[in-house]
Amino acid sequence: MRIIIGGALGRMGREVARAALEAGMDVACGVDIAYQGQPMDFPMVAAYADCKAAADVLVDFSRADGLPALLEYITTTGLPSVLCTTGYTDAEVAAIHAAAARVAILRSANMSLGINVLQRLVAMAARALGTGYDVEIVEKHHRMKLDSPSGTAGMLYEALQSAREYDSPMVYGRKGRAEKRAIGEVGIHAVRGGTVTGEHEVGFYGNAEEIILTHRAESRALFAEGAVRAAAFLAGKPAGLYTMQDVVTQVLGK
Numbered sequence: 449m450r451i452i453i454g455g456a457l458g459r460m461g462r463e464v465a466r467a468a469l470e471a472g473m474d475v476a477c478g479v480d481i482a483y484q485g486q487p488m489d490f491p492m493v494a495a496y497a498d499c500k501a502a503a504d505v506l507v508d509f510s511r512a513d514g515l516p517a518l519l520e521y522i523t524t525t526g527l528p529s530v531l532c533t534t535g536y537t538d539a540e541v542a543a544i545h546a547a548a549a550r551v552a553i554l555r556s557a558n559m560s561l562g563i564n565v566l567q568r569l570v571a572m573a574a575r576a577l578g579t580g581y582d583v584e585i586v587e588k589h590h591r592m593k594l595d596s597p598s599g600t601a602g603m604l605y606e607a608l609q610s611a612r613e614y615d616s617p618m619v620y621g622r623k624g625r626a627e628k629r630a631i632g633e634v635g636i637h638a639v640r641g642g643t644v645t646g647e648h649e650v651g652f653y654g655n656a657e658e659i660i661l662t663h664r665a666e667s668r669a670l671f672a673e674g675a676v677r678a679a680a681f682l683a684g685k686p687a688g689l690y691t692m693q694d695v696v697t698q699v700l701g702k
């Protein structure tokens with residue numbers, strides 16, 4: 449299988465190249481606006497418009513402002529594409545959805561298979577445990593992270609909310625509140641410090657018991673491995689919008 453990597457000079461792009469080679473794929477071309485002839489193990493171009501390589505799938509970890517050129521390239525070539533870049537505006541997400549009518553696109557704010565399995569576990573626990581269990585989400589990231597709470601905490605909250613048949617308002621921290629916790633509310637808390645790659649904990653607190661579901665990312669490699677897995681899933685698929693949940697479904701066989 450031949451893969452094109454967007455953002456190939458970046459931290460994630462380099463991990464994807466490693467993971468793709470390990471999975472037996474060929475890197476047909478790397479695309480990166482910072483490319484100025486740096487020595488690489490595969491052909492490189494600086495813009496999607498200059499990419500003429502034949503490939504089966506594309507994986508992009510670049511920057512949100514490159515989206516128009518990326519969508520132009522994948523809709524004209526029809527190349528199934530795994531879009532992993534984060535920080536898209538609502539209008540950009542709408543443009544991705546529109547492009548998915550013409551080409552297969554898989555997009556997820558978190559490409560880790562583990563996190564996507566955790567989403568299912570959270571939904572299952574929420575359905576089984578019901579209103580008697582209070583849910584709190586705690587996420588931890590390195591000191592350099594700009595946004596909070598993390599997009600992944602949002603994904604876990606969505607999984608919980610969609611499994612519940614009652615309102616689950618999000619509560620960020622509780623400073624200044626002088627009232628007890630409401631049934632159904634979901635507390636979301638962000639810890640920032642050091643070099644933590646990423647930790648997400650969903651706690652179900654009942655009467656005399658606690659169930660804590662935790663995902664701990666130890667390195668960025670897991671996102672690249674998930675992206676390569678998603679690429680193998682997406683190659684040859686018809687136009688449409690896919691997510692990592694479709695990959696989990698394929699793994700589970702249901």
Ligand SMILES: NC(=O)c1ccc[n+]([C@@H]2O[C@H](COP(=O)([O-])OP(=O)(O)OC[C@H]3O[C@@H](n4cnc5c(N)ncnc54)[C@H](O)[C@@H]3O)[C@@H](O)[C@H]2O)c1
Pocket residue numbers: 454455456457458459460461479480481482494495509510511512513514515532533534535556557558559560671
């Ligand atoms: N979905 C996930 O699971 C996941 C995981 C990790 C990172 N990310 C996201 O992936 C993106 C990249 O992360 P990173 O840590 O590798 O960043 P990075 O800054 O190390 O790398 C980004 C690369 O993209 C290149 N680039 C920028 N604009 C471009 C364009 N228009 N066309 C081609 N290349 C372009 C840059 O020159 C750079 O080499 C970020 O949005 C990050 O949040 C997503």
